[in-house]
Amino acid sequence: MSAAKATARAHPNIALVKYWGKRDAARILPHQSSFSVTLAPLEVTTTVQLGVAAGEVELNGRPATGRERERVLALLAEVEAEAGRALGPARVVSRGSFPMAAGLASSAAGFAALALAARVAAGLPRDPAATSRLARGGSGSASRSVQGGFCTWHRGERADGRDSFATQDFSEAHWPELRLLACIVSGEEKEVSSRDGMQSTVDTSPYYRAWTVDAEAEVPRARQAVARRDLAALGALAERNAWRMHATAFAADPPLCYLKPATLALLLALPGARGRGLPVWFTLDAGPNPVLLTTEPHLAAAEALAREAGATDVVRCAPGGDARLVDTPLF
Numbered sequence: 001m002s003a004a005k006a007t008a009r010a011h012p013n014i015a016l017v018k019y020w021g022k023r024d025a026a027r028i029l030p031h032q033s034s035f036s037v038t039l040a041p042l043e044v045t046t047t048v049q050l051g052v053a054a055g056e057v058e059l060n061g062r063p064a065t066g067r068e069r070e071r072v073l074a075l076l077a078e079v080e081a082e083a084g085r086a087l088g089p090a091r092v093v094s095r096g097s098f099p100m101a102a103g104l105a106s107s108a109a110g111f112a113a114l115a116l117a118a119r120v121a122a123g124l125p126r127d128p129a130a131t132s133r134l135a136r137g138g139s140g141s142a143s144r145s146v147q148g149g150f151c152t153w154h155r156g157e158r159a160d161g162r163d164s165f166a167t168q169d170f171s172e173a174h175w176p177e178l179r180l181l182a183c184i185v186s187g188e189e190k191e192v193s194s195r196d197g198m199q200s201t202v203d204t205s206p207y208y209r210a211w212t213v214d215a216e217a218e219v220p221r222a223r224q225a226v227a228r229r230d231l232a233a234l235g236a237l238a239e240r241n242a243w244r245m246h247a248t249a250f251a252a253d254p255p256l257c258y259l260k261p262a263t264l265a266l267l268l269a270l271p272g273a274r275g276r277g278l279p280v281w282f283t284l285d286a287g288p289n290p291v292l293l294t295t296e297p298h299l300a301a302a303e304a305l306a307r308e309a310g311a312t313d314v315v316r317c318a319p320g321g322d323a324r325l326v327d328t329p330l331f
Contacts, residue, residue, distance in 0.1 A: 004087075005049040005118040007330065010112035012098070013144045014040045014180065014291050016238045016283055017155065017218045018245045018256035020211065021202040028140045029164050031202070032216040033155040035223065036144040038172065039180060040320030044109035046094040047330040048076075048117040059110070060096060071138045075111065076118055078134055083122045089119075093330040098315065111138030112145035112323045120325060132165035144202050147170045150320035152219060153312035172319035175229050179299045182315040183306040185262035194286040197249060197256050204253040211248045215241060222249040224283070235281025235293050239270075242284040249286070262286040262310035269309045279300065292315075 019034040033147055057064040057072045064072060070094055080087045094114065096106045115135035120126070135142035135155075144151045147168040156164030192200070203209055218241055225234035249256035264281070267290060273280055280302045282290040294302040303314045 001171070002124065003148060004051060004119040004121040005047065005329065007045065007326050007328065008113040008117035008120070008323055009043045009045045009046040009326050010109045010116065010145045011038045011040050011043050011320035012109040012142060013151070014140065014182075015144070015285070017215055017222050017241050018233065018285070019140055020215075020245045020248065020286070021198045021208065022140070024159070026137050027161040027164075027198070029161050030140060030153065030155055032212040032217070033219045034141075034143070034144070034153045035150070035169075035219045037150050037178075037180070038148045038320040039139070040172070041096040042109070042315070042317060042320075044094060044096040044113050045221065045328075046110060046113035046324065048206075049091045049122045049331075050118075050121050051088035052090065052091045056091045056093075057258065058093045059078075059302065060094070060106075072114065073112060075134060075138045078137060079122050079124070081117045082119075082124060082130075082217055082330070085246050087122055091331070101204060103294070105137040106143045108141040110144035111135045114138065114174060115146065116323045116325065119238060126275060128168070128322075129165050132167075136165065137159060139163045146323050148323075149319055150223070152223070157217070159329075163277040164236075169223050172321050175226065175319060176233070177296045178229075178319055179294050179296055179302075180317040181294070181299070181303055181306060182317060183266060183290050183311040184313040184315070185266060185290070186288040187312075188259045188288075189259065190287060192258075194255055197252075197258070197286050200256060201248050201252045205248045205251045207248045211244060213321075214244060226315060231279055231281070231293065231295060235279075237284040238293060239281050242282065247283065249260065258286050258288060259284075263288045263290060265312060266290055266306060266309040269305060272285055273305055274308050278305065280305065 013036040015036040017035040134145045143166040149171040153166040
């Protein structure tokens with residue numbers, strides 16, 4: 001069998017309305033919709049070659065093992081099923097351009113790039129919805145990294161997940177002055193993974209049902225704020241959604257706290273900064289490292305604030321574009 005090969009790059013994303021909890025863990029179907037912005041210049045590059053002599057999966061310079069290898073192979077099996085023919089063993093090599101400690105999910109960019117490259121290598125048609133569904137099976141948030149700008153991952157209603165994928169609401173060109181700062185306050189590995197934390201919250205938090213209803217209602221409000229390029233409205237929404245997600249985790253049994261003292265120091269510095277005229281807000285995934293939202297004219301001041309509050313590193317980002325094919329394979 002002749003080998004087919006493709007290479008794709010994708011950006012990570014940060015959810016402004018969070019994904020937190022699965023209604024179907026096997027298919028990675030969420031309890032509620034979420035809304036995100038794709039982040040440049042950070043990216044993951046993935047090369048897929050089908051029909052090789054022996055299969056291999058390499059992630060960031062090391063062989064993939066355990067769960068991460070299983071997720072890659074499961075995605076490739078989905079591609080083979082859609083292609084309707086045997087594709088043979090695959091070689092997959094993936095590398096990211098940003099630090100794992102940044103608090104930005106490299107798996108989102110990695111599986112978005114993998115989904116695009118694998119479909120193209122298999123000769124399947126370019127289809128953002130199909131690619132998003134495929135990426136979702138590797139990592140839920142990867143569904144939102146297939147397209148750039150601002151995307152909604154739709155909860156969907158079907159049990160098979162066919163209607164649970166992300167669509168683009170606004171391209172990266174819609175809000176060119178928006179800036180995001182990934183603020184690293186701790187590089188320690190989380191004691192409880194996001195995957196396990198989600199399940200514990202779903203199973204034990206008395207606040208969880210209220211969270212899903214509230215978060216679903218926030219998605220159209222977030223879209224409206226972005227449509228207006230209203231940073232104050234979007235920032236306030238992102239902050240309350242993040243606090244409420246973490247509140248559901250605090251109420252789990254046993255309680256889950258992803259925040260560090262330095263996290264709180266930075267978050268609590270923001271209202272005062274806004275009072276002094278600096279337009280800056282935060283969002284925070286299941287981890288200790290906030291992402292700040294501001295605009296280009298205030299980028300340096302927001303970064304200085306983050307460092308003064310205890311951030312050891314700050315990664316500057318802007319809205320990024322679609323996952324795309326490239327002509328520079330990794331092997």
